[in-house]
Amino acid sequence: MTQPLLEVSDLHTVFSTKEGMVKAVDGVSFELHAGETLGIVGESGCGKSVTALSIMRLQRPGRIVGGKVMFKGQDLTRVSEYEMREVRGKEIAMIFQDPMTSLNPVYRVGWQVGEPTRLHGGWDAKKALSSAVTMLARVGIPSAAARAKDYPHQFSGGMRQRAMIAMGLTTTPEVLIADEPTTALDVTIQAQILDLLRDVNREFGTATILITHNLGVVAGMCQRLIVMYAGKIVEAGPTTDVFANPKHPYTWSLLRSIPRLDAERHEPLKPIEGLPPNLVDLPAGCSFHPRCVFKVDRCSRDTPALLQVGDTQRSACWVTQSGTELKGA
Template structure:
């Protein structure tokens, strides 16, 4: 079968077995991404956004397991691949960068050695050459004084530089898919701006498809063509970024946009908070998972869970908007 999308997830369910019980960290996620696209996945901690990414990479923690669904990358079904075959794809065709570059770089190896590692392992490049390529990559991602920085250990670099080094490592094999999990959350805003600028440039110049996982709606607004909003392991809304931001069709998205202070609002402009707390994933409510916190909930919401269906220009998992009610009113 010819593949139509670079990456396609169909009805993926991922379970985590914890002491408190088994929970569905990812519950029926379907998504696609094409070359050159930037897809945002937004959600709070525990919403399943990182678990979705780790499911794609097959880097789930030991307690995690994909129990249902398929993940297709180019022309291959990833669950059919052996660990060796998967290892060959990771780092070459798909790469992931993590939130905390201090814990994801090995402290005992020089940064240049680590950044060149994929090249040595996958392309059998000699170490001198790998270091030279790492120096090039450092320059591309804007690490000043690249020639000496490749000889430094991770702790000698600043947070922003370590994140750049991670990105350089991710890019070393020119992957067609880059998954960035909260790549700027640990960084200061001026450094965040530098890193986002870099990701934008890479996407433009190399057509790298990017999945950007974040809790920051502002970052999504500036970076992503399309956005997926997750809540309690499910996709609750999905669409073009402009549509989702201008007329959200899920009350969670709607509420989130109203609850955050914005730089373009006047001081002391009232915020509408979301009541309650994020869901307890082991004991989820019946029906719609957002219903206990939802200002629009009707009786049906606590009985039956809605499906993800077309509402105006996007998809939304909500009985209220599916029945034609407008949230902006």
């Protein structure tokens, strides 16, 4: 395999809160290869967004307390803020869930979309604007030249997200991190944006990290998938394999708990009992064990590492690591 474009190893990011130290990202390692779309799935508070923010060094008030983020031979956790600015928005771009709060309401859309090329490319205002208009048209904004003069509030939610994507692409970054890019949008608009992201990936070859809680979105977008729970990666592997044959009880249970549009018959859902853990006060051993239907004694004592299980997947589970298949009624 070729050298990964981005390599995150043993990343730890913590937050100090009144209740105590929160290990939002607790030893996360993964690689991103050129041109691929990698999904990071998990529920709120699992650390998926903080992982992305840590890569961009935007994790404040959290602190990166360990690990490396290797990108083009440098460790992004150690470069100066000045050097980081050269990477951020130029080589790694990020789009966020809420396009309203991530666009500045007092600047025209065209000006903002052109900002990365002015800052990083040193382009003058005119050239930046014309490239912004081209990019806005490319992401499907109708009459882009005219709409570039609009303010963000004059755009609909879907158009704002398109504008954010356009802004991210003006510098043709190698990595695009999309953090819940469609969560705030309606499904028909979500379909438009996902289609656009697929296009971007195909046309520009931009490697994409897609962060989402929606397993359906991952299924249609990502070649590889990482499942996070309570700050840790619990399972990783090719999307088709993880869905067909999950190797972690959390993934297994999650897939059985969601209704499917193409279900033939009405069968009761099989919920995951209990609640996601409190990050300040995690259970000992595997964080998922209080909700796990497969747990064995060891699960409440020792924390499993993320190890190879089967041919293509990795799982942090004592049960599957010992060769047991996940099966159940």
